Amino acid sequence: MKNVTGARCTLCGKNFPAEPETTVCPECGGILDIEYDYDYIKKQLAEKPLASREERTMWRYMEFLPVIGIGKRPRLRVGCSPLYKAEALGKILGIRDLWIKDDGQNPTASLKDRASAMAVVKAEEAGKDTIACSSTGNAASSLAGNAAAAGLHACIFVPARAPKGKVAQLMMFGAKVFLVDGSYEDTFRISAEAIDRWGWYNRNAAINPYLMEGKKTVSLEIAEQLGFQMPDYVAVSVGDGCTIGGVYKGFKDLFCAGLIPKIPRIISVQASGCCPINTAAAAGTMDWVPQEENTLADSIAVGVPRNPVKALRAIHDSHGITVNVSDDEILAAMRLLGASSGVFAEPAGAAATAGVKKAVETGLIEKNSSVVTIVTGNGLKDTANAIRSAGEPVHIRPEMDDLEKYL
Amino acid sequence: MKNVTGARCTLCGKNFPAEPETTVCPECGGILDIEYDYDYIKKQLAEKPLASREERTMWRYMEFLPVIGIGKRPRLRVGCSPLYKAEALGKILGIRDLWIKDDGQNPTASLKDRASAMAVVKAEEAGKDTIACSSTGNAASSLAGNAAAAGLHACIFVPARAPKGKVAQLMMFGAKVFLVDGSYEDTFRISAEAIDRWGWYNRNAAINPYLMEGKKTVSLEIAEQLGFQMPDYVAVSVGDGCTIGGVYKGFKDLFCAGLIPKIPRIISVQASGCCPINTAAAAGTMDWVPQEENTLADSIAVGVPRNPVKALRAIHDSHGITVNVSDDEILAAMRLLGASSGVFAEPAGAAATAGVKKAVETGLIEKNSSVVTIVTGNGLKDTANAIRSAGEPVHIRPEMDDLEKYL
Numbered sequence: 001m002k003n004v005t006g007a008r009c010t011l012c013g014k015n016f017p018a019e020p021e022t023t024v025c026p027e028c029g030g031i032l033d034i035e036y037d038y039d040y041i042k043k044q045l046a047e048k049p050l051a052s053r054e055e056r057t058m059w060r061y062m063e064f065l066p067v068i069g070i071g072k073r074p075r076l077r078v079g080c081s082p083l084y085k086a087e088a089l090g091k092i093l094g095i096r097d098l099w100i101k102d103d104g105q106n107p108t109a110s111l112k113d114r115a116s117a118m119a120v121v122k123a124e125e126a127g128k129d130t131i132a133c134s135s136t137g138n139a140a141s142s143l144a145g146n147a148a149a150a151g152l153h154a155c156i157f158v159p160a161r162a163p164k165g166k167v168a169q170l171m172m173f174g175a176k177v178f179l180v181d182g183s184y185e186d187t188f189r190i191s192a193e194a195i196d197r198w199g200w201y202n203r204n205a206a207i208n209p210y211l212m213e214g215k216k217t218v219s220l221e222i223a224e225q226l227g228f229q230m231p232d233y234v235a236v237s238v239g240d241g242c243t244i245g246g247v248y249k250g251f252k253d254l255f256c257a258g259l260i261p262k263i264p265r266i267i268s269v270q271a272s273g274c275c276p277i278n279t280a281a282a283a284g285t286m287d288w289v290p291q292e293e294n295t296l297a298d299s300i301a302v303g304v305p306r307n308p309v310k311a312l313r314a315i316h317d318s319h320g321i322t323v324n325v326s327d328d329e330i331l332a333a334m335r336l337l338g339a340s341s342g343v344f345a346e347p348a349g350a351a352a353t354a355g356v357k358k359a360v361e362t363g364l365i366e367k368n369s370s371v372v373t374i375v376t377g378n379g380l381k382d383t384a385n386a387i388r389s390a391g392e393p394v395h396i397r398p399e400m401d402d403l404e405k406y407l
Numbered sequence: 408m409k410n411v412t413g414a415r416c417t418l419c420g421k422n423f424p425a426e427p428e429t430t431v432c433p434e435c436g437g438i439l440d441i442e443y444d445y446d447y448i449k450k451q452l453a454e455k456p457l458a459s460r461e462e463r464t465m466w467r468y469m470e471f472l473p474v475i476g477i478g479k480r481p482r483l484r485v486g487c488s489p490l491y492k493a494e495a496l497g498k499i500l501g502i503r504d505l506w507i508k509d510d511g512q513n514p515t516a517s518l519k520d521r522a523s524a525m526a527v528v529k530a531e532e533a534g535k536d537t538i539a540c541s542s543t544g545n546a547a548s549s550l551a552g553n554a555a556a557a558g559l560h561a562c563i564f565v566p567a568r569a570p571k572g573k574v575a576q577l578m579m580f581g582a583k584v585f586l587v588d589g590s591y592e593d594t595f596r597i598s599a600e601a602i603d604r605w606g607w608y609n610r611n612a613a614i615n616p617y618l619m620e621g622k623k624t625v626s627l628e629i630a631e632q633l634g635f636q637m638p639d640y641v642a643v644s645v646g647d648g649c650t651i652g653g654v655y656k657g658f659k660d661l662f663c664a665g666l667i668p669k670i671p672r673i674i675s676v677q678a679s680g681c682c683p684i685n686t687a688a689a690a691g692t693m694d695w696v697p698q699e700e701n702t703l704a705d706s707i708a709v710g711v712p713r714n715p716v717k718a719l720r721a722i723h724d725s726h727g728i729t730v731n732v733s734d735d736e737i738l739a740a741m742r743l744l745g746a747s748s749g750v751f752a753e754p755a756g757a758a759a760t761a762g763v764k765k766a767v768e769t770g771l772i773e774k775n776s777s778v779v780t781i782v783t784g785n786g787l788k789d790t791a792n793a794i795r796s797a798g799e800p801v802h803i804r805p806e807m808d809d810l811e812k813y814l
Contacts, residue, residue, distance in 0.1 A: 074493075074494065076491075077512070145745075145750075147749075148747065171800060178802075178813070181802060190803075190807065190810060193807055338555060338581060339581025342483050342552040342554075343514075344552065344580065379575075380788060383572035383576075386572075387574075387575045396588070396597075
């Protein structure tokens with residue numbers, strides 16, 4: 001990989017070669033960062049400008065990605081999700097310029113497809129035919145779908161509380177699924193032990209540094225879709241810390257390659273019932289404290305985040321802000337996104353928008369701002385909460401006089 | 408509309424001007440067909456070849472569409488869904504060349520978005536701010552989503568049996584929803600009366616001839632994605648008859664404009680428990696007979712199809728074939744699509760693939776064929792049936808010795 005210079009530990013700062021199965025720092029156990037040769041990237045971009053490219057997937061940005069090629073196996077169409085100018089919602093929230101990046105439009109309906117598509121390519125590079133992960137749901141179904149398309153096996157560990165829709169989706173993709181009677185923490189631990197024992201390719205996002213490189217493509221797309229004119233803020237919901245880390249990394253890479261004039265300030269949104277990262281960030285410390293997982297937004301209900309270092313760095317280095325939102329605020333944001341913009345988000349996907357709303361209301365961000373809010377997953381993933389948010393429809397007999405009562 | 412010559416009745420053959428609110432034949436009540444000036448279309452295509460266009464939505468094919476423009480309101484990204492070469496599934500089914508057109512990747516997760524996006528544009532042309540329809544679900548949620556994005560109101564009538572996920576989705580889009588205690592037929596009738604009474608724009612697919620013009624874009628895309636080399640067959644599931652009519656119309660328009668050398672033979676797939684169109688087609692008659700609605704594939708459970716004329720014509724004129732599939736065959740096809748190709752389909756969306764499988768097994772189509780199978784809706788729309796198809800995952804305690812029992 002001519003564009004990659006190595007993998008640097010986020011804790012001890014040591015450099016290592018970036019191999020397909022590189023996971024954490026062999027010396028201190030810290031999470032690694034993939035590093036690039038930005039001069040090389042600049043040259044590549046000058047030779048073949050982005051605007052000239054036909055590719056309409058995340059693989060459009062090859063010089064920013066830690067792969068040699070993407071092989072010949074079939075692949076799902078991941079990335080290049082729509083960025084909607086949300087004028088109606090912007091007016092409701094009182095923001096000058098608001099955009100919605102709808103990553104629920106990915107093949108398995110979440111942003112996690114970007115990481116899983118990367119995992120499939122790296123697993124092939126490593127010569128593995130089985131990929132495994134633990135997940136609250138979206139990483140799992142995206143791994144299952146992307147692995148199935150490429151003809152690889154997937155072994156997946158899911159906490160027992162995961163919504164049935166998510167579990168059904170990954171079962172349909174032919175994955176071997178283990179529903180773990182325990183917390184997300186228990187689920188993560190048993191998956192790590194199993195990966196070690198059976199030699200599978202590891203798709204646990206905090207462990208495998210390449211996954212964040214897949215996730216960062218969401219930022220590359222936002223930048224290109226905005227003509228490389230950066231918004232003031234980008235809002236994203238935060239669980240494990242990997243997605244916010246990826247969002248920041250994408251902007252950082254673009255900045256270092258000279259494509260954007262500034263890195264947007266990141267709005268880190270967590271659920272009030274489970275916000276260890278935001279609590280630490282607000283206190284200005286890296287010493288986060290585990291929390292209970294009390295939120296209906298299951299995709300960000302992570303009391304023991306696996307990637308606090310990159311998450312806290314993303315908030316700090318982007319001069320970001322933190323907002324915690326209640327479950328009621330999340331449900332309200334689901335209705336807002338749907339009714340104003342035709343975007344159906346799962347609770348964790350709507351949380352970022354709930355955070356933007358609250359940040360404006362509390363004066364944390366200015367009304368004259370430009371903001372991109374990322375919808376990380378589709379509402380069809382969790383219809384129980386959609387029903388909870390939407391209420392019940394009107395029941396009528398098929399008679400006009402019955403209908404007239406309601407109109 | 409310079410490209411449109413008028414609207415011709417499918418029953419009496421009379422021609423009428425194509426107005427925004429044109430519905431059925433004012434003389435005999437027959438369903439209308441939008442007709443084009445193919446010489447004009449050819450000129451437009453010569454001036455601005457498809458390959459040169461930036462637009463990556465269904466509006467890429469403007470000269471084939473019955474609109475003046477698409478206005479300035481915000482729109483969802485509809486169309487340009489992926490066409491996957493399905494080598495693994497092709498091998499399983501014993502077909503030389505198989506492709507999957509995954510229209511579950513549309514914004515509200517079904518092919519119906521193509522018709523609803525068209526309805527929104529035509530409603531604006533007609534100066535209406537409310538659009539209404541009856542639907543088993545997908546037309547409804549797509550109308551709700553597309554109307555919400557454009558800032559229009561939606562009034563929707565849904566039979567009480569519709570899956571909760573579909574209802575939740577359209578509620579989230581802020582639509583006014585009426586759950587009708589009755590059959591699809593009852594639901595359709597009450598919606599028609601209400602549209603008449605309150606003067607809403609009519610998005611009932613068989614009544615409004617423009618909707619099929621939106622749906623046909625799926626065929627325009629298939630053709631372009633295959634470099635205008637046509638497959639032998641295109642398989643699609645059939646309920647009301649509008650989708651198969653649109654699929655045929657797309658290919659017919661391309662053929663008449665000189666873009667494709669032949670029209671593929673259409674494989675019309677219905678559920679064995681509800682197959683009035685296939686029954687009539689197989690008997691070589693236009694006199695279809697209403698049937699019970701006995702299938703779990705709710706999106707095609709239509710015992711009284713509203714568009715049998717266009718459906719039967721599509722089968723006849725394309726030298727098509729008919730296949731009926733059982734619910735078990737549909738559930739098996741859902742597993743096949745997911746595990747072999749990473750595509751998660753709702754039952755009606757997988758029915759076409761079940762039909763292809765059966766058509767090969769029974770010798771209706773040759774193993775040396777090339778086939779496109781259309782997935783009309785995403786499996787997340789109906790997780791109850793996905794769970795029924797996929798079975799239950801393995802439950803384990805978070806301990807290695809428990810896991811070892813299963814590996």
